[in-house]
Amino acid sequence: MDKFQKVxxxxxxxxxxxxxxxxxxxxxxGTRVRKAMQDLKNLAQEIRAEVTEKKNSAK
Known part of the structure; x- marks a missing residue:
């Protein structure tokens, strides 16, 4: 949830x-926007990995 707040x-x-x-x-x-978008992409990937891990461990 912390990473979602960071997004x-x-x-x-x-x-x-x-x-x-x-x-x-x-x-x-524009350069600052591009950097922020890259940071968002990385955060989103981390969130996806956490969600997948949590979903798979619940089974």
């Missing part, structure tokens, strides 16, 4: 950069 925090933290990139053509903000 929500990362999304909240990059909202301003997403706006800066898409509405203001700010390249540096």
């Amino acid at each position: 929500k925090e990362v999304i909240t933290s990059i909202e301003a950069d997403v706006t800066k990139f898409y509405d203001g053509n700010n390249g540096a903000a």
Whole structure:
């Protein structure tokens, strides 16, 4: 559950950069968004592994 909370925090933290990139053509903000998306991808993969492990151990 902690990792899911972290996902929500990362999304909240990059909202301003997403706006800066898409509405203001700010390249540096785009770089920060890309990094945050990579972090989200890694967190999502970790969550998937935990869910699979928990699901399989319940059997």
